[in-house]
Amino acid sequence: MPSSTPAPLNPIVAEVTQRIRERSAERRALYEQRMADQHKRGVHRGELSCGNLAHGFAACNPRDKGELKLMNSANLGIISSYNDMLSAHQPFETFPETIKAAARDMGSTAQFAGGVPAMCDGVTQGQPGMELSLFSRDVIAMSAAIGLSHNMFDAALYLGVCDKIVPGLFISAARFGHLPAMFVPAGPMPSGLPNKEKARIRQLYAEGKVGRAELLEAESDSYHSPGTCTFYGTANSNQLMMEIMGLHLPGTSFVNPGSDMREALTRYATEQAIRNTEPGGNYRPFYKQIDERAIVNALVGLLVSGGSTNHTLHLIAMAAAAGITLNWDDFTALSAVTPSLMQVYPNGQADINHFQAAGGMSYLFRELLAAGLIHGDIPTVFGTDLTAYTQEPFIENGKIVWREGPEKSLDEDVLRPVATPFAPTGGLTVMKGNLGRGVIKVSAVAEEHRIVEAPVKIFEDQNDLKGAFESGELDRDVIAVVRFQGPKANGMPELHKLTPFLGVLQDRGHKVALVTDGRMSGASGKVPAAIHISPEALDGGPLAKLRDGDIVRLDANAGTLEAKVDPAIWAKRELVVANLDHYHVGMGRELFGGFRHLAMRGEEGAGVFGGFEADDLARQQEHISQEDA
Structure with missing residues (x-):
């Protein structure tokens, strides 16, 4: 024992x-009743x-x-x-x-x-x-x-x-x-190739210092x-x-x-x-x-x-x-x-x-x-x-x-006791401000990189960022905004492909961050990334108000994400409308038009099923209200 x-x-x-x-009492009670009824049916x-x-x-x-x-x-x-x-x-x-x-x-x-x-x-x-x-x-x-x-x-x-x-x-x-x-x-x-070496070769490839053959060898030695x-x-x-x-x-x-x-x-x-x-x-x-x-x-x-x-x-x-x-x-x-x-x-x-x-x-x-x-x-x-x-x-x-099991960690560089943690708080926090609500993972972001205030460069396709990097356009303090990447727009893909390019800029001494209504991944790394911004740009989200050169402040410590634009100008600024047709055809994507239409917001889970019992309770309440009226 x-x-x-x-x-x-x-x-x-x-x-x-x-x-x-x-908060969940009514919907949970309805859920439990439905499961009990299913049990009774056999x-x-x-x-x-x-x-x-x-x-x-x-x-x-x-x-x-x-x-x-x-x-x-x-x-x-x-x-x-x-x-x-x-x-x-x-x-x-x-x-x-x-x-x-x-x-x-x-x-x-x-x-x-x-x-x-x-x-x-x-x-x-x-x-x-x-x-x-x-x-x-x-x-x-x-x-x-x-x-x-x-x-x-x-x-x-x-x-x-x-x-x-x-x-x-x-x-x-x-x-x-x-x-x-x-x-x-x-x-x-x-275990395969050490993670530090894998990351080093990925970054060298992003800088053009090693070729595809070397990159493929490293990846093969990692996932082997x-x-x-x-x-x-x-x-x-x-x-x-x-x-x-x-x-x-x-x-x-x-x-x-x-x-x-x-x-x-x-x-x-x-x-x-x-x-x-x-x-x-x-x-x-x-x-x-x-x-x-x-x-x-x-x-x-x-x-x-x-x-x-x-x-x-x-x-x-x-x-x-x-x-x-x-x-x-x-x-x-x-x-x-x-x-x-x-x-x-x-x-x-x-x-x-x-x-x-x-x-x-x-x-x-x-x-x-x-x-x-x-x-x-x-x-x-x-x-x-x-x-x-x-x-x-x-x-x-x-x-x-x-x-x-063991009562003491056998390697405190990997696993620590509560008494001497790597950090006193968890690695995720909510970001909020006039650009909406999102989340950021800071457990891999060094303290000196957690606050970034810089002009934005806006992309509406992640593939365009590589070209901007290679042309030198991003060789400065910059917050890359990749918008129209939410579930309603294109299924909310991960944008982890961008990490090596942004990591190079950060290593050159620039203040760099990413802001997106898309996802990063479980491998979110050293560059601060405010992700899952909700509402998404296609859903009337304020990311669609941003323009190239606007100053944005990302403060992961305070959990704030703000466009530093005059409030009067911001209130009158129209939302950008993007042409997303290229996201909706090919590789089976046309089969998922209904999913994009039904998709809920990120903070609601970005799913297509609705709110389960919550929807039913809302309909019941609406029916009761109509009867009262």
Whole structure:
């Protein structure tokens, strides 16, 4: 058993949790009622007619078919993001057979319910395909829903790792909240070329000092085998947050693929998922496990680790799917009391394997629980509260056992105790002012670069910035404004391709920043970037009022973003109208016109599903008001 007892909850963490609970009360109650009603209607194949059921197991082997005809054993639905082109998802190829074998050994069954798309931002970065990236999250949620809609299942196993995949799977798990859910990762690839060297060669390439052959060699040495990329971007932020919400087994997030431990953890996840079903005797549905406490835990985990800016969108959409209203002010409030305990690239030079070796999740849990920074009393897929997550898995006699993890960090250059953090506050903050609201990640930005006041250079296509850099037009103090990059305009692509050029300018001694209604990425780096600016330029946002040469002040410390333009002139200035036709055709983008039309604002999660229960409650209130009138 764990040797430590959680401390009383930090007052600000408690206050923010209560504020979210009160803000969400009506929609959360409606969500829980809907999930309870779904449970009453039947969570598995017992509700199907004989014809329905015969179709559902027609392809099974005789043994599994026999089990499925009975109603007293569990049947697991496998939802997988497997494809063999992308390193993070390729290991999932063998997981279904492992899961099916483990289920049979438990006297149960598992079926591959459906696959979901998994695209890689690393491949599409700076390409037209990146404009489908954020929308793929919602496609994944819908794809998983289609797989589970056959109603053959007592629980679901979600196989996913990367950027939009896990948030999309989470949204689907929330809408099938009457089912127990187990998230099963594949793990990071072994370490490759050191991150500092990779960044150096990228910057040399941007300056024209090395060629494409040298750049490709460096990239190949970095991303070199099956598994997730090893820097601390959105994919690895996903894994940390799933574990800190209790949706992973303890210690499972950062175990390398292809290892005996990874295989053993996948088998154990299957066995535990069966135990969490109604036939397994310990019914633990998603909707009773994930509430505002788990969401706050995920948010604290994101902040304490200097995680991906993409989760200022994803977490809001994920919470909404579970009937919880989260906003950017919650991020800022928690950031003020959440110390920075991790330095993994781009926040430092270590990779996620170094974090794992330094003490990993078990040490991080121990520190957060001891400081009262997370809710330790939430239910988990492991069948306990979070105090069990200070343990890590080992193999003894062919079986997994859990032992207490390290009580001290094994490398304080990578992982620190709460008593001596890298910084006293978290790595994300909200930016606001007369240019709208956005977010900035400062965990990788040096203190001397956090305030920039300079003339703006405006771009309406990220590809134009490279030309301006090469011509010397940007060789000065400058704030690059890349607008018309929001979800309604072109799907809100990441603009990480711009980082090397802006980094060169900063290294030359210039004051440099980026302001955009698009995204950067989980790899947001040393250049200050105010991103996700909302409302976006296409949606009447004030970025469309800016003109070349306007002075803008970005103050990451104060959380302000202001155009220093005379208020009278600013009030009368018209919005620029851009021609966005080139964003809407080719590489499948024409198929997503409806998504662009429906897209919500960044602070609402930039999704296309609306507000779930919030929309229904608003319609009910409108109906009541009309009746009163």
